[in-house]
C-alpha cells in the first residue's frame with residue numbers, strides 16, 4: 380500500500396513537472412500567432428516616413444484580434460501588475476512598438492530605470508507617436524497616454540522623470556512589442572542623471 384502511495388506521488392510530480400513546460404510554450408505560440416493573425420499590425424520603420432493613417436476599428440473587432448491580456452490593457456485601460464511585465468528592466472537597444480498596430484512609440488534611448496515596476500521612458504520616439512488625455516479616475520489627477528495611431532491605452536505620464544524632459548512615461552509591457560536595433564547609450568546617461576537626482 381505504502382509503495383502504491385509513493386508511486387502515485389512520484390507519478391503526480393512527473394505530471395505536474397511536465398505540464399509546466401507545454402503551458403509556457405503555448406503562451407509563446409499564442410503571442411506570436413496573435414501578432415501574425417492581427418491584420419492591423421504593421422510595424423513602421425521609425426526612421427522612415429511617419430505613417431499618419433489612423434486605425435479606427437470597434438472594440439468588438441479588437442477583441443477578435445488581440446489576446447485577452449492585451450485587449451484588457453489596450454481597450455479597457457487596464458494595468459499590468461508591477462514587476463510582472465517583460466520590459467520593466469529590459470535594457471537592450473532598439474525600438475518599442477505598439478503591439479496592437481505596429482506604431483513606433485519609444486526608442487531605448489528614451490528609456491530609463493525608474494524602479495517603479497513598469498517600463499519607463501522620458502520621451503516618446505516622436506511627437507505624434509503618442510496622444511494624451513486627462514484621467515481623473517480613482518480619485519487621482521493623471522495624464523493618460525495612448526498610441527497615436529490606434530488609441531490603445533499605453534499607461535500614464537508623470538512629471539517626476541529625469542532631464543531633459545522631466546517626464547516619466549509609465550507604460551504597460553503587455554502593449555509593447557520590441558525590435559532590437561540601435562540605441563541605449565543615451566538611456567544609460569539619463570539613468571545616471573536620474574539616480575543622481
Ligand SMILES: [Zn+2]
Pocket residue numbers: 477478479480481482526527528529530531
Ligand atoms: Zn497602436
